[in-house]
Amino acid sequence: MSERLRSADVIDAALDQGRPALIGYLPVGFPSVEASIAAARTLIDHGVDAIELGLPYSDPVMDGAVIQEAATAALAAGTRTSDVLRAVEALSGRGAAIMVMSYWNPILARGVEPFARRFADAGGAGLITPDLIPDEASDWIEASDRHGLDRVFLVAPSSPRERLAYVAERTRGFVYAASTMGVTGTRTSVSDATAGLVERTRAAGAQRVCVGLGVSTGAQAAQVGAYADGVIVGSAFVKAIMAGEGDLGALAQTAQDLRAGVDRARAGAADGSPR
Template identity: 50%
Template sequence: MTGVSERIIQRNADAAGALIGYLPVGFPDLDRSVDAAVAIAESGVDVIELGIPYSDPVMDGPVIQAATQRALNAGFHVSDTFEAIRRITAQVDVPVLVMTYWNLVRQRGVDRFADELLESGGSGLITPDLIPDEAGDWLAASERTGLDRVFLAAPSSTDARLDTVVSESRGFVYTVSTMGITGARSDVDSAARTLVGRLRAHGVENACVGLGISTAEQVAQVLEYADGAIVGSALVSALERGVDEVARVAAELATGTARTS
């Protein structure tokens, strides 16, 4: 069991489940992205997901795309990610996962990236565009370092793919609630409940639902059947208005993890 899985399991024992919060590194600048990550952890986020800005973010919605573009325009470098993790983990005891498109890891070198992530205090990677079948180098590096590897499951995934995702993921399986790009939606797709049920049948340890969750009510709804709820765009939008605002929104979202019975 890893630090991420331990935290999620503990939150399911203590509360309705875990709240996972996404923020991009370097937005609006490096210092404030660190301050924001610390603030959401202190406001009730159980696991931090740090996104590395990328020039072709095909899975990201307009809010996150705009934020990451601002970070890139301001001179973000991949090495800033590891500095941010060191500074965050020095201040709060919350697992930090990195969300990244796989090309960035390949360009830096898989083993080098894994070693830097481990040294900085990071817990592992979420790789939205990497499937386990093509992840041999990362599987080897994560075995060597003990880092988590979070793969995605979608409503369109076959049973064979779900079996592979469950067996190769460590920490949790990122359960995509809708097909398409990220972004807050007025309703969380009901397909997520069916997909989590399918993952349970394949023996998943932790299934956390993301894409489209933006309110405490939606967090509570997702935690009726999933182990964690992942919020991104709502937090990024709040950070546009300042660190205090993102802390306030995180605290509001965290009320959705309270047990109702």
């Protein structure tokens, strides 16, 4: 079995360094499977603590235009679940937690138990499931327990306290706090409600809360990282790949800028702790 880091391992290590973790999303298969693996390696080599590998899906209800374009190209090129598992195996053991973000239908099609077993054997840390709520996740909860996998569920600014507590109790690794009621994409600012959502989610029992949707610059990473345990970036990395047209220099520069942002996120705090 490949060496396997869990999301809690890398988040806690980052917090011990006085900063939040930097988590990067990339869709597998864009512009090709091998190129997406090389892009993920570039992110790890330039300071990203955890990688979310996107499993391309034909009905991505949470994805914005940039990620939809990349996922559509990956599907057209024939990218399948087996390619995502191959990417996990290729990236594990490089010092980052390797996760998969997937809508639930492809996991069901593969079989929950077979997927969990193969994913764990490949060195995967766990799944982020944007369209699977914990109320309907009994099969996944059981399989993830058997194979020691993280299960990351989402909360939103509209989530009441009872819902936050329900999600936090059933999550393992970190709770994904969506910064806005919308789809992924780069934005000029991150919602002011996000800090309150993180605080409420912690108060409801979550050990780690990471923020995604909209973070695209080092300045935004520093802003969000002042209160979140991890900063999740997707569209900005995908745009850098598109701009590079095969050259990963723009991707490396984007990763460096975002890592510099999380590094200075808590520079003024006495102990680096958001709590």
